[in-house]
Amino acid sequence: MFRHNTLRYTALVLLAAGALFQAFTAEYFGLEILTEILILAMLVLALDIVAGFGGMVSLCHGALMGVGAYAYAILSTKAGIAPPVAMAGSIALTGAAAWVIGAIGSRSHGIYFIMATLAFGQMAYSYVFEAPIFGGDDGLGGISRLDLSVIGVDLNDSRSFALFCLAILGAVYGASVLILRSGLGRSLTGVMHNEQRMRALGLTVWRVKADVFGLSGMIAGLAGALAAQHIMYISPGLLSWTVSGEALVVVILGGLGTLVGPLIGAAAFVVLKHELSSVTTYWHLVVGAILIAVVMSRANGIFGWIESRWGGVFDRRLADATRKQEPEEALNDA
Amino acid sequence: MLETRNLDKSFGAVHVTRNVSLKLERGERRVILGPNGAGKTTLFNQLVGELTPDSGSVHLAGEDVTALPVAKRARRGLSRSYQKNTLFDGLTVEENLGLAAAVHTGNATQLWSDSLAKPEVREIVEEVAEQVNLMPFIHAKVSEISYGVRRQLEVGVALATRPLVLLMDEPTSGVGPEMSKGFHDLLNNLPRDLTMLIIEHDMDLAFDVADTITVLNYGEVVFDGLPDAARGSSLLKEIYLGSWEDA
Numbered sequence: 001m002f003r004h005n006t007l008r009y010t011a012l013v014l015l016a017a018g019a020l021f022q023a024f025t026a027e028y029f030g031l032e033i034l035t036e037i038l039i040l041a042m043l044v045l046a047l048d049i050v051a052g053f054g055g056m057v058s059l060c061h062g063a064l065m066g067v068g069a070y071a072y073a074i075l076s077t078k079a080g081i082a083p084p085v086a087m088a089g090s091i092a093l094t095g096a097a098a099w100v101i102g103a104i105g106s107r108s109h110g111i112y113f114i115m116a117t118l119a120f121g122q123m124a125y126s127y128v129f130e131a132p133i134f135g136g137d138d139g140l141g142g143i144s145r146l147d148l149s150v151i152g153v154d155l156n157d158s159r160s161f162a163l164f165c166l167a168i169l170g171a172v173y174g175a176s177v178l179i180l181r182s183g184l185g186r187s188l189t190g191v192m193h194n195e196q197r198m199r200a201l202g203l204t205v206w207r208v209k210a211d212v213f214g215l216s217g218m219i220a221g222l223a224g225a226l227a228a229q230h231i232m233y234i235s236p237g238l239l240s241w242t243v244s245g246e247a248l249v250v251v252i253l254g255g256l257g258t259l260v261g262p263l264i265g266a267a268a269f270v271v272l273k274h275e276l277s278s279v280t281t282y283w284h285l286v287v288g289a290i291l292i293a294v295v296m297s298r299a300n301g302i303f304g305w306i307e308s309r310w311g312g313v314f315d316r317r318l319a320d321a322t323r324k325q326e327p328e329e330a331l332n333d334a
Numbered sequence: 335m336l337e338t339r340n341l342d343k344s345f346g347a348v349h350v351t352r353n354v355s356l357k358l359e360r361g362e363r364r365v366i367l368g369p370n371g372a373g374k375t376t377l378f379n380q381l382v383g384e385l386t387p388d389s390g391s392v393h394l395a396g397e398d399v400t401a402l403p404v405a406k407r408a409r410r411g412l413s414r415s416y417q418k419n420t421l422f423d424g425l426t427v428e429e430n431l432g433l434a435a436a437v438h439t440g441n442a443t444q445l446w447s448d449s450l451a452k453p454e455v456r457e458i459v460e461e462v463a464e465q466v467n468l469m470p471f472i473h474a475k476v477s478e479i480s481y482g483v484r485r486q487l488e489v490g491v492a493l494a495t496r497p498l499v500l501l502m503d504e505p506t507s508g509v510g511p512e513m514s515k516g517f518h519d520l521l522n523n524l525p526r527d528l529t530m531l532i533i534e535h536d537m538d539l540a541f542d543v544a545d546t547i548t549v550l551n552y553g554e555v556v557f558d559g560l561p562d563a564a565r566g567s568s569l570l571k572e573i574y575l576g577s578w579e580d581a
């Protein structure tokens with residue numbers, strides 16, 4: 001089951017402080033990059049829940065984000081539904097789509113599950129690419145952001161939108177922790193450890209997988225709705241399998257099954273992408289080489305490596321401090 | 335409580351279960367004996383639904399469960415432990431028991447609360463941990479406890495579903511003589527209304543725990559009766575017990 005430790009709390013505080021510093025000090029371009037990181041972080045949290053804690057490595061999470069983005073765009077622009085309702089609708093629709101994918105895919109494992117999710121993702125991509133309602137290759141534009149003027153917030157301002165996305169990411173992180181610590185999350189952990197035994201205990205395994213995949217899809221849909229509002233334009237490329245592949249790269253780069261790691265991975269990936277692409281058009285080669293190095297190091301991504309080196313030190317010091325304190329407290333009590 | 339009628343199973347030309355009919359009364363403790371390859375574990379797999387019999391039926395508390403999948407049979411009260419540990423290695427003893435108890439109490443799919451924090455789950459976890467002597471290890475991870483303690487946990491996880499019928503596949507497999515003696519007490523102290531079907535090679539344990547004994551040979555029931563009768567059975571000595579008595 002997911003647990004926080006001192007190092008994880010420290011990393012979260014540092015990440016939040018860094019994001020807030022960037023949000024309050026950066027200019028337009030820096031804020032755009034920050035928002036890109038925050039939205040990607042939501043997507044990779046969604047992927048980490050299923051892949052890192054359920055063993056369901058998905059290659060359709062990019063498509064699920066795309067479903068959320070298109071659902072929000074269609075509902076808010078063509079259907080004329082109020083943006084908050086459109087956003088809730090897009091999250092619900094993506095969750096439902098993900099639940100169905102999870103329910104069907106739950107009977108397969110490993111490479112077969114990956115291929116099944118890839119197929120679902122590509123089906124969604126092809127449909128969006130061909131169907132006239134989605135604007136084909138041209139995509140859809142004119143997407144509006146939520147109107148929070150009633151509380152004095154203008155989300156058309158880049159800084160406000162970045163802070164809004166940061167707040168949403170915080171809520172998504174909290175929700176992810178609650179999911180993993182719930183009865184459903186514990187069962188998911190059990191299924192990943194030993195599916196046969198969980199079934200022998202009486203658990204309906206496919207239902208657990210489908211439910212968690214649906215919840216993960218809701219987070220991906222939320223990321224999609226925010227991505228659509230961020231760029232205010234969407235195209236079928238958002239559903240491409242390469243988006244799912246990149247999300248998987250980010251999760252592995254950051255640290256699979258740690259929740260904190262993918263956040264670090266998202267920041268590292270987006271910053272690397274922007275910094276390297278300004279130097280060379282072959283930036284993918286560098287990212288690829290880094291990924292290979294991370295995988296070959298046998299550490300669980302950047303955060304896994306940090307945890308393996310310093311995680312014990314943090315908690316040992318804490319334990320030592322607690323032990324030292326106990327005799328003193330006992331003497332004081334006496 | 336548990337009944338099989340003419341259960342039959344083949345893998346190609348190998349006939350592993352031959353027309354097996356068993357009937358266990360509520361609270362009965364039956365030990366299944368038989369040499370390696372006699373079809374004991376295959377029979378278990380058919381009872382719990384991990385294998386589908388070619389013909390015949392399985393009845394639990396009067397209900398025909400032959401067509402039911404594993405999870406549904408488990409929810410109706412059929413629980414098993416495995417010959418090889420099938421525990422959740424990265425989790426603690428408490429969490430292992432909690433997973434099983436959460437399924438039994440309907441908390442395994444709850445989204446709004448931690449199943450292990452539920453009073454009804456904690457009650458089962460603590461009760462089972464006491465029953466199988468796991469309280470000293472309750473917060474230890476499975477990877478941190480000895481093999482023998484893991485065998486106790488293997489039984490504990492099956493018990494935490496509060497089964498009507500508990501199937502145990504060689505619960506003392508691989509444990510030393512001292513710990514094996516501990517298993518005598520452990521099994522004898524389980525609630526008397528719990529029906530148990532046990533595959534066991536440890537003859538001392540088998541005769542100590544069993545109310546009745548069934549002997550399988552080449553997938554066929556060759557003896558079904560009381561322990562005393564089993565001890566005196568020449569057929570049994572010939573196919574299985576000879577080496578034990580000689581020893």
